[in-house]
Amino acid sequence: xxxxxxxxxxxxxxxxxxxxxxxxxxxxxxxxxxxxxxxxxxxxxxxxxxxxxxxxxxxxxxxxxxxxxxxxxxxxxxxxxxxxxxxxxxxxxxxxxxxxxxxxxxxxxxxxxxxxxxxxxxxxxxxxxxxxxxx
Numbered sequence: 336x337x338x339x340x341x342x343x344x345x346x347x348x349x350x351x352x353x354x355x356x357x358x359x360x361x362x363x364x365x366x367x368x369x370x371x372x373x374x375x376x377x378x379x380x381x382x383x384x385x386x387x388x389x390x391x392x393x394x395x396x397x398x399x400x401x402x403x404x405x406x407x408x409x410x411x412x413x414x415x416x417x418x419x420x421x422x423x424x425x426x427x428x429x430x431x432x433x434x435x436x437x438x439x440x441x442x443x444x445x446x447x448x449x450x451x452x453x454x455x456x457x458x459x460x461x462x463x464x465x466x467x468x469x470x
Contacts, residue, residue, distance in 0.1 A: 370440055373406030376450070385442045385456065388412065393433050400428070404439060404450070414441060416452040424455065 370385035388404025391411060395401070400416045418428055425431050440457035443450050 370456075373404050373412050374408040374410045375406070376412060376445055377406075377410055379445060381445055381447050383443070383453075384445050384450075385440065386412075386445075386450065387438065387440045387457075388414070390433060390435050390437050390439055392435065395428070400433075402433070402439065402452075404441075412450050413448075414439075414443070414450040414452050416441075416455070420452070420455075425458075 370387050371379070373386055373388040376384060376386050386404070388406055391403040391405040393400060393402045395418070396415075398418050400418055400421060402414045402416060403411050404414050405411050421428055421431060438457065439455070441450070441452045442454040442456060443452040
């Protein structure tokens with residue numbers, strides 16, 4: 336009888352431990368998948384982030400589309416998007432219309448001064464109503 340009771344206690348401890356582990360992993364996954372506002376990014380260390388901002392202005396500079404993203408508090412960050420990425424995802428750059436004042440959600444590397452975009456999760460553009468180019 337004593338051996339059976341020990342097995343039940345071990346099973347309960349193992350079950351509880353697994354529950355806590357999965358809860359922690361789930362919590363981490365949901366918190367790490369959310370994005371930051373541009374104003375929050377300015378206080379972060381260099382690293383990979385998903386950020387949200389409002390397009391203040393943009394220009395073509397070399398092989399990049401440089402987008403000025405504005406945060407809730409008015410702070411601004413330069414986001415560099417490779418033109419090759421835009422053309423691969425949306426088609427020719429001259430057919431992509433970027434809407435000033437539109438929301439943009441991007442993933443990329445923050446180096447402490449500028450943001451190097453690796454993926455556009457939500458764009459503020461239209462490409463003459465064409466669907467996204469397949470990759």
